[in-house]
Amino acid sequence: MLLGLAFGLMLGMALLFVRLARGPTIYDRALAANSLSTKVVLLIAVVSFVQQRPQWLDVALVYALIGFVSVIAVVKFLRYRAMHAPMTRPPGGAHAEIVDLESGQ
Amino acid sequence: MNEASDIWTNARDVVAAILLFTGLAFTLIGSIGVIRFPDFYTRLHAAGVTDTGGALLILFGLAALAGWSFAALKLLLIGLLLMVTTPVATHLLAQAAHAGGREPLIGRSPVKPKRPKKSGPAAP
Amino acid sequence: MTSFDPSLAISAALLVLMIAAALAVVRTTNLFAVAILSAVYSLLCAVWFVVMDAIDVAFTEAAVGAGISTVLYLGALVHTGDRARRLGFMRLLGGAAAALLFGLAFILLVPFTPVFGDPQSPANTQVGLEYVHSTPVDIAVPNVVTAVLASYRGLDTFGEAAVIFTAGIAVVAILPRHRRRKKDAEDAA
Numbered sequence: 001m002l003l004g005l006a007f008g009l010m011l012g013m014a015l016l017f018v019r020l021a022r023g024p025t026i027y028d029r030a031l032a033a034n035s036l037s038t039k040v041v042l043l044i045a046v047v048s049f050v051q052q053r054p055q056w057l058d059v060a061l062v063y064a065l066i067g068f069v070s071v072i073a074v075v076k077f078l079r080y081r082a083m084h085a086p087m088t089r090p091p092g093g094a095h096a097e098i099v100d101l102e103s104g105q
Numbered sequence: 106m107n108e109a110s111d112i113w114t115n116a117r118d119v120v121a122a123i124l125l126f127t128g129l130a131f132t133l134i135g136s137i138g139v140i141r142f143p144d145f146y147t148r149l150h151a152a153g154v155t156d157t158g159g160a161l162l163i164l165f166g167l168a169a170l171a172g173w174s175f176a177a178l179k180l181l182l183i184g185l186l187l188m189v190t191t192p193v194a195t196h197l198l199a200q201a202a203h204a205g206g207r208e209p210l211i212g213r214s215p216v217k218p219k220r221p222k223k224s225g226p227a228a229p
Numbered sequence: 230m231t232s233f234d235p236s237l238a239i240s241a242a243l244l245v246l247m248i249a250a251a252l253a254v255v256r257t258t259n260l261f262a263v264a265i266l267s268a269v270y271s272l273l274c275a276v277w278f279v280v281m282d283a284i285d286v287a288f289t290e291a292a293v294g295a296g297i298s299t300v301l302y303l304g305a306l307v308h309t310g311d312r313a314r315r316l317g318f319m320r321l322l323g324g325a326a327a328a329l330l331f332g333l334a335f336i337l338l339v340p341f342t343p344v345f346g347d348p349q350s351p352a353n354t355q356v357g358l359e360y361v362h363s364t365p366v367d368i369a370v371p372n373v374v375t376a377v378l379a380s381y382r383g384l385d386t387f388g389e390a391a392v393i394f395t396a397g398i399a400v401v402a403i404l405p406r407h408r409r410r411k412k413d414a415e416d417a418a
Binding site: 044 | 287
Binding site for chain 2: 001002005008009011012013015016018019025027028030031032034035038039041042044045054057058060061064065067068070071072073078079
């Protein structure tokens with residue numbers, strides 16, 4: 001049962017990967033990556049039960065934290081294209097700079 | 106005593122199985138939604154809701170499987186963390202997309218993303 | 230028919246996903262997408278390390294690959310463009326030839342390495358065996374690598390952690406802090 005759950009999660013990861021590789025806009029890619037990192041946490045938790053290794057849950061905990069930090073970095077980049085900008089309002093208007101980031105492919 | 110503990114074990118397994126399969130179904134449906142839905146906000150809806158709900162269901166199912174132990178405590182901790190971080194990440198992504206000038210797809214015709222009125226010089 | 234090994238099956242599925250991620254990195258020209266894809270690649274790689282029971286490597290891979298290097302890539306993308314030029318055919322051919330050559334070299338080297346878990350290999354007969362024997366007695370930690378890193382040479386690891394922490398503080402101190410403009414401060418007030 002648990003092994004089936006692990007493969008189901010990996011199927012979900014593969015589906016998300018389609019959106020990650022294709023995603024028309026960068027927001028789609030960021031969304032897919034975020035969702036994928038959540039599934040990675042779940043996968044490690046499930047695999048720790050499959051393999052009877054409860055200490056792997058610590059790894060899952062750390063991955064949850066790292067994934068969140070990465071998402072915040074990506075979102076900050078998306079919004080301001082600068083890592084050390086304040087979260088309130090970027091100088092010179094938020095909209096003009098970010099629009100040309102969207103890939104048209 | 107022995108029979109009672111057997112009943113409890115079986116009940117726990119059944120509960121765990123139900124939780125795990127519901128969670129897996131949520132997760133897979135969300136993943137399919139991320140592929141199938143037409144624009145970013147709907148995809149965000151599919152991913153965000155199922156990420157929180159499905160992940161919590163799976164983690165609770167695993168905790169039920171583990172019983173009263175340290176592993177269950179860790180699983181609940183992970184669940185608590187995901188319950189806090191996933192909606193925040195979803196919100197941040199939606200905020201970034203909105204600030205980036207993406208308009209939601211309303212109605213049936215694909216609307217081109219419009220520039221917000223307050224923005225400076227329009228980008229090429 | 231040998232018995233079904235769950236860890237092998239999970240590893241195989243993860244490797245398929247990793248190859249897909251690597252191919253996507255090669256194909257994509259949007260550098261932001263490449264940064265995200267490589268983060269996902271190292272996340273998958275880290276899961277694979279966990280499945281192979283190398284938790285310490287997995288921690289490092291996740292922290293460095295998915296965390297820090299993504300932030301560094303994004304920080305570099307702030308200063309450069311986010312579009313890559315498509316490479317010419319000859320350069321693609323050269324890269325493919327180099328990759329194939331290295332892959333072939335590694336494959337040729339594999340038969341000279343000891344079998345996974347071989348009790349006669351040098352790693353398992355010399356000082357390593359001592360640690361394997363004394364760890365359950367000295368420290369009740371199931372993972373020998375963790376016991377060595379955190380206890381036998383704990384002071385060393387502590388020193389390394391202190392160095393890395395100092396380096397982090399230095400980076401934070403050197404980075405220019407964004408000054409709020411007066412207008413922003415007024416807006417916020």
